[in-house]
Amino acid sequence: MKATGSRMWMQIIMWALWTALAHAQPAVPDQVAAGEKLFRASCQICHGQAGVGSRAPTLRSSRLTLEYVTGVITNGKPGTMMPSFENALSPAQIRQLAVYLRSLQQPDSPWAALRGSPSSGERVSFDTEQKFSCHVCHSIQGRGGRVGPDLTIKLKGKAPREIFEKIVIVPHRSADPAYASIAVVLRGGDRLVGVKGEETDDTMRFYDTSALPPKVLTLAKADIVSARAVSGSAMPSDYASRLPLQQLLDVVAFLKLRADGKTPSVGFEDIIDTRSGAGRR
Structure with missing residues (x-):
């Protein structure tokens, strides 16, 4: 009886150690790369590049463990736009996606080093070859279109996170009645x-x-x-899938500079709080 009990406790201990090691070990580069490819094909259109958020929530939170993410990808979230991928992806692919998303939570994620460039943001905002460029509808310091409000005035005093939200996360939530x-x-x-x-x-x-x-x-x-x-807005809601994350940071830096007249420092941590998934103010 004692031997049986000892074996049982040994199995429990070994299982606990295996689980701890599975959580502690770094993501396998091949799995991360494969997961990123799957993310771009299946998830980026709603969650934005690197999960910064768009039509769907930002994928930055301490609760995004491998188990939690795997469960959500597999089963979806009833009552929301998040579908189940159980029949669309193999268990190995779901694991790769989960590993990739988990890698985004690490402080040494490559996205954490990105910084916005106002000069690059100006080029993106006034790109005449892009029909979704900001200047098509908005003016910035009197330069640009008149379909929407002048962003210099509209964004004055706004934090980078708030500017990012208005462009990417909830562009329709606070529409100006004058431009309805x-x-x-x-x-x-x-x-x-x-x-x-x-x-x-x-x-x-x-x-x-x-x-x-x-x-x-x-x-x-x-x-x-x-x-x-009528409901809705002319403002596109898919900039997170149209523009790379670097260009989104560039646009935020440019608009912040033009609105407040000071050269800003706009990094990934200024638009996404990597610790909790909430934006910094």
């Missing part, structure tokens, strides 16, 4: 969705945002049958 989207029905039956601009007694300037860059139209008020507010 409306649907206009014309006499001929055409329906346009966009933002109302300047008006005269007889005409209304209208920014058709059904596609970017927006089309600038001058509508005769006599041709407008109805105009009503």
